[in-house]
Amino acid sequence: MCGYLGAIDFSQSISSRLEALKAGLSAIRHRGPDGTKEHIGENFYLGQNRLSIIDLSSLADQPMISSDGKVAIVFNGEIYNYSELKGKLPDIRFKTSSDTEVILEGFMRHGVDFFKQLRGIFTIAIVDNRGKQKVILLRDPSGIKPLYICGKGGFSIFGSEIKALLPALKGMLSTNENVLKCYLNLGYCPEPNTIYKEIEAVRPGKLIELTSDERAVRSLIEYDFEFVNTLKFNENKNRTRELLKNAVKRNLVADVEVAVALSGGIDSSLIYAFAHESESTIKGLTVSFSDKEHDESETAQLYANSVGEFFRGLKRTHPLISIHST
Numbered sequence: 140m141c142g143y144l145g146a147i148d149f150s151q152s153i154s155s156r157l158e159a160l161k162a163g164l165s166a167i168r169h170r171g172p173d174g175t176k177e178h179i180g181e182n183f184y185l186g187q188n189r190l191s192i193i194d195l196s197s198l199a200d201q202p203m204i205s206s207d208g209k210v211a212i213v214f215n216g217e218i219y220n221y222s223e224l225k226g227k228l229p230d231i232r233f234k235t236s237s238d239t240e241v242i243l244e245g246f247m248r249h250g251v252d253f254f255k256q257l258r259g260i261f262t263i264a265i266v267d268n269r270g271k272q273k274v275i276l277l278r279d280p281s282g283i284k285p286l287y288i289c290g291k292g293g294f295s296i297f298g299s300e301i302k303a304l305l306p307a308l309k310g311m312l313s314t315n316e317n318v319l320k321c322y323l324n325l326g327y328c329p330e331p332n333t334i335y336k337e338i339e340a341v342r343p344g345k346l347i348e349l350t351s352d353e354r355a356v357r358s359l360i361e362y363d364f365e366f367v368n369t370l371k372f373n374e375n376k377n378r379t380r381e382l383l384k385n386a387v388k389r390n391l392v393a394d395v396e397v398a399v400a401l402s403g404g405i406d407s408s409l410i411y412a413f414a415h416e417s418e419s420t421i422k423g424l425t426v427s428f429s430d431k432e433h434d435e436s437e438t439a440q441l442y443a444n445s446v447g448e449f450f451r452g453l454k455r456t457h458p459l460i461s462i463h464s465t
Contacts, residue, residue, distance in 0.1 A: 142170030142299040143187040143201070143213035145264045146307060147274050149351040150293035153182050159306040160184045160296075167303045170215075178202035178211050183266050183274070187213045192393045193221075199237035205247055209268045212243045215299055216261030216284045219389040224256055251275060251346060255360055258389075262286040262341070264297060274349040280360045282330070282343030289338045295349055301338055312337050387413040391421070398422040403438030415446045 144164045146153060153160075157179070164175065164186040171188030174197075178185045185202040193199070202211045218224070221238035224245060231244050242263060245253035254263070260283035265275040276297055278286045288297040289304055291311060296304050305312075315336045318328050330340040341347060346359040370378065387410055391397050399411045401423035414421050423443045427436035 140170050140190045141187060141201075141215040142167040142303070143185070143215060143264060144296075144298040144303045145183070145185045145213060145266070145274070146294070146296040147183040147266065147272075147349065148294045149182065149272075151182070153179070153184050156294075156307050157184065159309070160186065162306040163298065163303040164188065166306070167298070167300045170299060174200055176200050176202060178204065180266070180268070182272075185211055185213050185264070185266060192217065192395055194235050194237035195394050196235065199235040199239060201239060203237075203239050203243055205243060207269075210243065210247060211266045212239065212246075213264050214239050214242060214261060215286075216259055216279065217390075217392075218242065218257050218259040218261060219392070220256070220258040227256075251277075251359060254346070257360070260284050262299070271350060274347075276341055276347040276349075277359060278341045278343055278345060280344035280362055282340075286341040287333065287338055288341055288347065289335075290349075290354060291337070293351065295354075297341075301333060301335070304338060308337070383409060384413050384416065388417045391418055396422075398424045401425050401439045401442060403435030403442075408442045411442065412446050 144160060144167070146156065146160055148156070161177075164177070168175070168188050171190045173191040173195075174189045176187055176189070187201040189200060191199075201213050203213075204211050218238040218241065221241045225233065225241050228241070228244055228248065233240055233244070238259075242254075242257070245256075246265065254277055257279075259279065260281065261277075261279045262284045263275070263277045264286075267273050267275060274295065274297075276286060276288065278284065285299055286297065287299075287301050287304060288295065289308060291308075296307050298304050312335045315332060315334060318332045318334055321332075322328050322334065328334055331342050333339060344358055344360045346357055348355045368375065391414060397414075397418070399407070399414050399421060401407050401411045402425060411421075411423050423439065425436050425439040428434040
């Protein structure tokens with residue numbers, strides 16, 4: 140999951156805000172229990188709480204700094220095709236096996252256009268001190284990973300959760316009453332709005348570039364769907380199966396144990412089945428309830444038991460971790 144906080148002040152030193160920024164990063168410590176690291180410059184701050192999934196070594200910690208010391212990156216998410224992209228950078232001697240370093244090195248050589256090749260769920264924040272100083276922010280085109288920003292004069296702050304921004308914005312925020320009404324009615328704040336007028340969510344697929352002169356926003360990554368389908372039913376069925384299998388398989392890449400959330404529904408059952416086809420020892424995780432009307436643990440166990448028989452002809456019970464909630 141990870142969580143980061145960043146800030147830049149184009150008009151003065153960041154030193155007077157450091158205590159508040161450190162408090163903000165601490166407020167989202169739950170997002171990354173495996174380590175906290177900061178990178179502080181004269182007028183900028185980057186900090187991250189890391190949840191280690193790919194390359195568990197300290198070399199893969201963030202913020203990650205380029206070899207020339209001029210570019211720093213924090214990143215939340217996972218890039219599914221990072222190994223493929225790494226192969227497109229043959230001249231680089233990588234120090235880690237992380238997807239973060241692939242993003243950094245790809246940006247160093249190809250600029251923001253490299254990001255168009257990323258396949259995954261992510262938000263990226265980069266401070267680039269080569270030439271004219273700038274900050275680059277990017278959110279994945281589905282908006283899976285969160286990213287919030289607030290700009291006041293020459294000062295901008297951004298992070299994975301609103302609560303991380305609050306200590307540095309004390310006394311500067313006002314409630315957006317229209318959004319509050321939406322929240323009370325819908326149970327959430329429609330993006331890019333937030334409960335505060337001054338804080339907004341970065342839109343999915345958008346790239347924001349901050350410099351001392353301007354804040355430029357443009358669409359960088361957009362999905363292109365083909366709605367004309369000339370395939371026959373069985374061809375569609377086989378194609379859908381192949382796409383699901385590949386999508387689930389690429390999500391299993393990790394240097395830690397992976398489990399699949401399994402309920403009694405069709406979607407999670409399909410994910411569990413294809414995950415088990417790729418990794419026969421994968422575990423399922425379900426939540427059981429005392430209220431039988433909402434408890435799907437028995438159905439989840441039936442699915443878990445049937446997976447081995449369906450794919451491998453194995454008649455045995457498969458492990459299902461059940462967490463009980465009252």
